[in-house]
Amino acid sequence: MENCLFCKIVSGEMNTDFVYSDDKVAAFEDINPQAPVHLLIVPRTHIEDLNHLEEGDGDLIAHIYQVAKKLAAENDIAESGYRIVSNCGDDGGQTVYHIHFHLLGGRAMQWPPG
Ligand code: 5GP
Ligand code: ZN
Numbered sequence: 001m002e003n004c005l006f007c008k009i010v011s012g013e014m015n016t017d018f019v020y021s022d023d024k025v026a027a028f029e030d031i032n033p034q035a036p037v038h039l040l041i042v043p044r045t046h047i048e049d050l051n052h053l054e055e056g057d058g059d060l061i062a063h064i065y066q067v068a069k070k071l072a073a074e075n076d077i078a079e080s081g082y083r084i085v086s087n088c089g090d091d092g093g094q095t096v097y098h099i100h101f102h103l104l105g106g107r108a109m110q111w112p113p114g
Contacts, residue, residue, distance in 0.1 A: 049088050052099070
């Protein structure tokens with residue numbers, strides 16, 4: 001997808017350091033971290049947002065959660081706890097329209113979220 005920031009990042013065009021990479025997803029540090037651990041897990045295929053998920057995307061989403069679990073353990077937040085967030089649309093606070101999952105941890109989260 002032309003002019004999509006996360007397509008450019010996952011394709012390697014931006015020379016981003018990946019903390020995890022495979023044929024389905026790449027994960028990297030958020031440029032504006034909201035917690036001591038703030039990683040973004042991003043599929044390599046361009047899906048605009050959660051509204052554009054299709055039936056066949058189930059395996060991909062399950063895989064993303066497996067990657068999140070692995071990254072949580074690697075970053076020593078598995079026991080202390082963490083949050084996985086996918087913002088959708090304007091009211092959800094989405095700013096990059098290529099679906100992605102935030103992995104946040106290393107501090108106590110608030111509820112309800114802002
Ligand atoms: P959203 O607001 O769509 O849920 O999440 C987008 C996230 O991407 C934000 O947390 C923002 O800080 C992050 N972000 C925006 N541009 C860049 C970038 O160029 N590099 C990285 N690593 N993160 C970015
Ligand atoms: Zn994209």
